[in-house]
Amino acid sequence: MQSKACKALIKQGYQFFSNKSSAALKPCMWNKRALQGGEMCYKHQFYGISSHRCVQMTPTLKCNQRCLFCWRSMEYEIEEEEECSVDTIIERMLPLQKKSLAGYNYILESSTATKELWSEALNPDMIAISLSGEPTLYSRLPELIDRLNSAGKTTFLVSNGTKPEMLSLCHPYQTYISVDAPDRETYLKICRPDEDFWDEILSSTRLLKERRSAIRTTVVKGINDIDPAGYAAIYQDSGADFIEVKGYMFVGHSRQRLLQENMPEHSYVRDFALEISKYCDYKIIDENPVSRVVLMERQ
Template sequence: MQSEACKSLEKQGYQFFSKKSSAALKPCMWNKRALLGGDMCYKHQFYNISSHRCVQMTPTLKCNQRCLFCWRSMEYEVEEEEECPPEIILERMHALQKKSLAGYNWILESSTATEKLWNEALNPDMIAISLSGEPTLYSKLPELIELFKRGNNTTFLVSNATKPEMIERCHPYQTYISLDAPDKKTYLSVCRPEEDFWGEIQKSLSLLKDRRSAIRTTVVKGLNDFGAEEYAKMYQSSGADFIEVKGYMFVGHSRQRLVRENMPEHDYVRDFALEISKYCDYKIIDENPLSRVVCMRRL
């Protein structure tokens, strides 16, 4: 698998688990920042996740949506010849993570990481299945999650909710569902799915009340920042533990589809969350202005 798309992703820091699959990992900005003794991401603040011990990965880069606000390239897709077996992903994960972080080794003069942080980073305990693509399109996702759990890893599964039958089979520590529209018309225009999955998304939301879960809404100014009452109704009926209302960030390939004015300031995101809270039991319990995100919970 040596396509131009693959080579481009490798230059961006993607590490592929096998030559024929699109399973990959890539440490996020917060992983590296925390490793150097800096700030951790908002998931540490909200859920007590140690950013430097987190692996950001995906079992597939395939996706069945073309969201306008997504940072990934949709013009140059990585073609997948076959799925990577869960056992191979588990076997190679630590080595690929270490390779990705090689430049941050505490023994290098250029690094400000400590030996303690470095050793902790090489012994990750959190797997975020969220890098890119839609992980529920990977047929062996339940088996992969169980393998991660046997290694005493906390697992976050981030999904666009279009495959409720797969979500039902998966039992991660926390299930993240993206809900980026207050109604079907907005969903079709903003998320641009291969087919109408609005009904499937509603079914996925109904599965959240019986598991630890979070719904994340990415607010794109001028595109989906309305319908507070409709968002509230879906939040309320889902029974999700947490709601994240997060501002769209003008980064990556989304800059070719949107403009900087679509990126809301934190106060704008917070005000929208407050408007939603008028119509449901979820209230703001925490916020992170740097990431332009608020966390809501039923009170």
């Protein structure tokens, strides 16, 4: 698998689990920053996740939506020859994570990581299935999550909610569903799905009351920052433990589809979340201005 898209992603730091699949991992900015003794991402503040011990991965880069705000390239899609096996993902995860972080090894003069942080980073306890693509399009996702859970890992699954039947079979530590519109019309406009999945997304949100869960809404100024009562109704019906209202970031390939003016300031995101809170039982309990995100919990 050496397409132009694949080579571009490898150059960006993606590590592929096999030559014929698009299963991949890539340490995020916060992982590397925390490894060097810097600050951690908002998930540490909200949920106690240690960023330097987190693996960011996906079992597939396939996706059935083309969201305007997505940072990934949609112009150069990677075509899978076959799905990656669960065994391969499990066996190669730690070696690939170590390879990705090799430049931060504490023994290197250029590294600011300590021996303790380096050792912890090579023993990750958190697997975020959230890198890119839609993980529920991977047919063996329930098995993968069960295997990771059995190995003592904390698993976060981030999904667009278009496959509720697959989500119902998955049992991660925390399930994230993206809800980026208050209604069908806005959903079709901003998420540009392969087909209309609006009803499926609503079905997925109703699964959340049965598990530890969160809904994430990415606010794109001037596009989906409307109808706070509509969002509130979806949140209320879901019964999710947490709601994350997060500002769109003007990064990656999204810059070819949106303008910098579409990226809201943190104060704008917070004010929008406050408007939503007027129509439901979810209230703001925390916030992280750097990541332009607020956390809401049912009161």
